[in-house]
Amino acid sequence: xxxxxxxxxxxxxxxxxxxxxxxxxxxxxxxxxxxxxxxxxxxxxxxxxxxxxxxxxxxxxxxxxxxxxxxxxxxxxxxxxxxxxxxxxxxxxxxxxxxxxxxxxxxxxxxxxxxxxxxxxxxxxxxxxxxxxxxxxxxxxxxxxxxxxxxxxxxxxxxxxxxxxxxxxxxxxxxxxxxxxxxxxxxxxxx
Numbered sequence: 001x002x003x004x005x006x007x008x009x010x011x012x013x014x015x016x017x018x019x020x021x022x023x024x025x026x027x028x029x030x031x032x033x034x035x036x037x038x039x040x041x042x043x044x045x046x047x048x049x050x051x052x053x054x055x056x057x058x059x060x061x062x063x064x065x066x067x068x069x070x071x072x073x074x075x076x077x078x079x080x081x082x083x084x085x086x087x088x089x090x091x092x093x094x095x096x097x098x099x100x101x102x103x104x105x106x107x108x109x110x111x112x113x114x115x116x117x118x119x120x121x122x123x124x125x126x127x128x129x130x131x132x133x134x135x136x137x138x139x140x141x142x143x144x145x146x147x148x149x150x151x152x153x154x155x156x157x158x159x160x161x162x163x164x165x166x167x168x169x170x171x172x173x174x175x176x177x178x179x180x181x182x183x184x185x186x187x188x189x190x191x
Contacts, residue, residue, distance in 0.1 A: 002113065003120045004047075006129045007039065007142030011150045014157065016126060018150035025148045029175040030072065032144065037076040039142075043083055044119020047110065049128035050089035053099075056080070061097050086113070088128050107135045130158035140184050141166065147177040 008016045009026040017023055028036065040046075048056065063069060064077035085099040088106045095101045102109050110132055113121065123129050123138065132138050143156065166183035173179055 001115060002044065002118055003139045004110070004114055004123055004132065004137055005120060005140040005142055006123050006133065006138045007140075007144070008124065008156060009144045009146060010156045011146055011148050011153075013149045013151065014155055015150050015153040016156050017154040019153045021154070022150075025150060026146055029178070032174045032178060033072055033076070035174070035180070037072060037079060039122065040076065040079045040083055042120065043122045045113065045121045046083055046085045047113070047121060047123040047128065047132075048085060048087045049125025050087065050092055051127070052125035053085075053087045053089070053092075053095070057095070057097065057099075088125075106131050107137070110137050111135070126154045126156075126158075133158050134160060136162075136164075136185075138185060140169075140182060142180065142182045144174070145179045145181065 009023075009028070010016055011018070011025060018025060060077050060080040062077075064074040069077075081097050083098065085095075085097070086102055086109075087095050087099055088102050088109070090103050092101065106128055110123070114137060123132055129138070165186040167186050168181065169184050170182040171180065
């Protein structure tokens with residue numbers, strides 16, 4: 001069975017995007033950027049919601065051809081294009097760059113994908129991850145907390161019908177006070 005991880009940059013008050021989908025607070029240091037790039041390289045399959053897909057696919061396919069691009073950005077762009085991806089959306093009709101589109105029930109498809117052989121899966125996008133979280137499909141949370149309070153926006157965690165016990169498996173600090181915490185899911189209980 002494949003492992004499913006939900007990992008994002010998060011403000012200290014728990015948001016992955018500030019109001020208006022502002023991500024300006026989450027610009028990574030070189031060290032953190034390399035950590036995210038290494039995650040992409042190790043990912044067997046990435047699962048994206050439509051909104052995150054549109055953001056990523058509008059930049060990374062050609063990012064390595066932009067003026068002033070760094071070697072790390074070139075490497076990330078290559079890794080991102082090569083990584084197999086699945087986009088879940090009922091509103092878009094085509095996807096590119098080693099990507100497949102799923103228009104049906106996301107929870108059913110994610111459950112099927114987890115049962116397959118293959119490398120680890122990452123899930124991104126607040127709505128898609130929330131559906132997987134509520135269904136108990138996420139095995140690990142990788143949270144990079146930024147020392148900023150944004151006061152609202154898109155939350156990392158969704159409301160749940162059951163609580164989930166987690167086991168801390170890693171902590172790591174990055175420049176500028178950023179903190180990585182990785183937790184594995186241990187079991188679920190009723191609220």
